[in-house]
Amino acid sequence: MISKNTLRKAFFLIILCLLLTQNSYSQCFEIESILVDACDGDTNTEGLNEMVRFKVGPVAINTSNMSVDWPSNNWGGLIQNAGTASKVASLNAAIVAAGGCGQVLQPTGGVLPANATVVLVTSYNFDTAANSFGALTSNIYILFQNSNTITGHFGNFGTSATRTLKINFGSCSDTVTYNRSLLTDQSGQNVASDGATVVFTPAGVATYINNGCVAPVQTFTVDAGTVTGSICAGNSINLSGTAVGQQSVTWSATSGTFSSPNSLSTTFTPSSASAGTTITITLTATNSCGSQISDTVNITVTNAITPNFNITPLNICTGSSVPTLSTTSPNGITGTWSPSAISNTASGTYTFTPNSGQCATSVSLNVTVGNSIVPNFDVTPLNICSGSSVPTLSTTSPNGITGIWSPSAISNTNSGTYTFTPNAGQCATSVSLNVTIGNSTVPNFDVTPLNICTGSSVPTLSTTSPNGITGIWSPSAISNTNSGTYTFTPNAGQCATSVSLNVAVGNSIVPNFDVTPINICSGSSVPTLSTTSPNGITGIWSPSSISNTNSGTYTFTPNAGQCATSVSLNVTVGSISALISEECTNKALLLNVSPLSNSYNPNDVDYIWKNANGTEVGNSENFNATEYVSGISNPTFPMTFTVTVLGDCETTAEYTINGISCNIPKGISPNGDGKNDEFDLTGLNVNEITIFNRYGTKVFSHKNYTKEWRGQADNGNELPDGTYFYVIHRDGIEATTGWVQINRQRN
Known part of the structure; x- marks a missing residue:
């Protein structure tokens, strides 16, 4: 007798086997679509161009045991050779030209990788020109049947009848079925048409589509849709485009705005300036390869009419x-x-x-x-002088209220209140104006006539009189160059009269000191400043005496009561210094002097060079020390020279040289024979030298160097013969690098 536990185990194994059988179907591969009605032009060679697309599961499969049960014709096996490679190359070239970045591949060793998309073509004589793979964005694999049968492998459109396709890979297979009466053209009509395709779900449910003469892969298309009629300027229109194989879309137009420029459905609003024109709207699709295709629609924008109501507020x-x-x-x-x-x-x-x-x-x-409108008359209270002119009272306010004043006219003899009453039906209130009549006041300025000197200081004209009358003067300020009359006019509303001031302006005497600018050298004697000019004007100088250390301006101010003007004298106190530097030019040591001055043109100077004995040896800004030393028998160093710079002022500078060498030696022979024993850089003003061996290791350094290196290391040990490298630092000159060789030439 079989136990219940044994029955449970047997039932579990049966269920597990069923599940594994079902999984092996879905995990091995799945047929995704069939291009049933292939494109063959007028050649009636449809059997060469039909295609099936299937998807490999998570495990690679081998085509060595592949077989196909076509609805018509027999399975011819697979072929992969130079001819199929040529077909693949042609397809890939067309994909690149269409803007794709994917490739069509043939399997290596018959192996289709896991998760690969595969297209099976019914013949190696497949017409690549008649069946586009378009802008392919990912790699797919292609298989060619070893067949040249021109009759179709499937049943094209016809009466209701099912056709079945089965593909085997030995241990797994997939079967799909379609109804030939449901095949469609590109407009969705159930008629015979090239490009009729059947798409299958993983469960084998069929959908009937037609993308034209293209392979059963994702296409790259865009359609901006259709627009009928015209649109009014300022109104909006809904747009609905379609696209396949895109990564993004963008709407654009010659003018106007889009509510969602990166969506297939959007609302377009033309600009008001586009009225009376036709606008081209473009829908551009971009695929994952970065390629773009576009489609356009045209919209006519008409002028909008404005209803001509009276819309005055x-x-x-x-x-x-x-x-x-x-x-x-x-x-x-x-x-x-x-x-x-x-x-x-x-x-x-x-x-x-x-x-x-x-x-x-x-x-x-x-x-x-x-509520009631207030007539906007200016009803600021008026102060009017008795007997003066008065303003007229208008019977219409600036904001259009009409009415009457009571009294109707302003009196210039009696103070009073004047009231404006609006005419009936205007929804307006009354307003009143107060008028005060008074006697005139005389501004009590001191208007005694003035006599002033030309250019002298003048009093300020106050705009308020001592008795409180405000107003303006015309002219507003007294001139110290021209005579004239200055009239004070009181501001309105004060009931005051005008007054005038007469001003006479005379010529000023100019003290005739010699005020030609003076240039003097620092510390030299200076002239005395006289307090009386040659033409008799007395006064004081500020500062009172000329400094021989600082430049400055000295101003003479005449004593009061002379009707004379001030004069100024500019004094420049200068100094000169000289900076001597050396340089090597054409292997000659030159001493250069640079005059530094704050009081003259540095180019307008003379130079006198002297040796230590006081003998003149040169007269230019450059002194050729090499040439000078070369003319001396047994010269000794150091050697000192002085240079005197003569301009507006004079200065002398001194400079000492330790040699006249301007060449850096390429080698030394420190063998004690007194010839070329040192690396002599005398006269080059070397601040510091560092010497390295050929391995880059520092072996010697010295500050304020002249000729201290004789082939020894920093520790005094003798360095081996060979090539060494140096870095020389000098003031104002970039570091100099080079090589020097030690060759002691011992016998």
């Missing part, structure tokens, strides 16, 4: 009657107002919206409902 009194809002404008535009009727209790905006189909714009009317 209204001001009405609370509770008064209001106009009726007509639903038809004088130029015939019909529509509705919102709100539909004007309120006489609350202010608001009333908007007219044209009925649809009229290509007209909306207009608005602003209505202000308020």
Whole structure:
């Protein structure tokens, strides 16, 4: 007797086997689509161009045991040779030309990788020109049947009948079935048409499509849709495009805006400036390879009519009657107002919206409902002098309120209040003007005539008199060059009279000191400043005496009562110094002097060079020390020279040289024979030298160097013969690098 536990185990194994059988189907491969009605032009060679697409599961499969049960014809096996490679190359070239970045591949060793997309073509004589793979964005594998059968392997459109395709890979297979009566053309009609394709779900459910003469792979297409009629300027239109194989889309136009420029569905609003024109709208699709394709539609934009209502803003009194809002404008535009009727209790905006189909714009009317309007006369109280002219009282305010004044005219003899009463029906209030009549006041300025010297200081004209009258002077300030009359006019409303001041201006005497600018050298004697000019003007100088150390300006101010002007003398105190530097030019040591001065042109100087004995040896800014030393028998160093620079001022500088060598030796022979024993850089003003061996290791360094290196290391040990490298540092010159060789030449 079989136990219940044994039965449970047997049942579990049966269920597990069923599950594994089901998984082996879905995990091995799945047929995804069939190009049933292949494109063959007029050659009737459809059997060469039919295609099946399938998807490999998570484990690679080998085509060595592949077989196909076609609805028609026999399985011819697979072929892969130079001919199929040529077909693949042609397909890949067309993919690149279409903007794709994917490739069509043939399997290596018959192995289809895991998760690969595969297209099986019914013949190696496949027509690549008639069946585009388009802008392919990912790699797919292609298999060619070893067949040249031109009759179709599938049943094209016809009466209702099912056709079955089965593909085997030994241990697994997949079967799909379609109904030939459901095949469609590109518009979706059930008729015979090239490009008829069947797409299958993993469960084998068929969908019938037609993308034209393309391989059963994802296409790259874009369609901007259709637009009928025209659009009114300022209105919007909905656009709906389609795209396949895109990564992104973008709408663009010659003018106007899009609500969602990167979505297939969007709303387009043309600009008001585009009225009366045709706008081209473009939908551009970009695939994952970065390639772009576009499609366009044209939209005609018409001018919008403005309803010609009178929309001048209204001001009405609370509770008064209001106009009726007509639903038809004088130029015939019909529509509705919102709100539909004007309120006489609350202010608001009333908007007219044209009925649809009229290509007209909306207009608005602003209505202000308020209490009584105040006539905006200037009712600032008036102060008028007795007997003077008075303003006229207008019977219409600036804001359009009409009425009467009481009294009707202003008196220039009696003070009073004048009241304006608006005419009936204007929703306006009364206003009043106060007028005060008074006697004239004389501003009590001191207007005694003035006599002043030309160029001398003048009094300021105050705009307020001692008795408090404010106003303006004309001219506003007293001139110290021209005589004239200055009149004070009181500001309005003070009931005051004008007064005048006469000013006479005379010529000033110029003290005739010699004020030609003076240049003196620092520390030299200076002239004395006289307090009386040759033409008799007395006064004081500030500063009172000339300094021989600092430049400055000295101003003479005449004593009071002479009607004379000030004069100034500019004194420049200069100094000179000299900077001597050396340089090597054409293997000659030159001493160069640079004069530094703050009082003269540095180029307008003389130079005198002398040796240590005081003998003149040169007269230019450059002294050739090499040439000088070369003319001396047994010269000794150090050697000192002085240079005197003569300009507006004079200075002398001194310079000592330790040699005249301007060449850096390429080698030394420190063998004690007294010839070329040292690395002699005398006269080059070397701050520091560092010497390295050929391995880059520092072996010797010395500051303020002249000729201390004789082939020894820093520790005094003798260095081996060979090539060494140096770095020389000098003031104002970039570091010099090079090589020097030690060759002791011992016998």
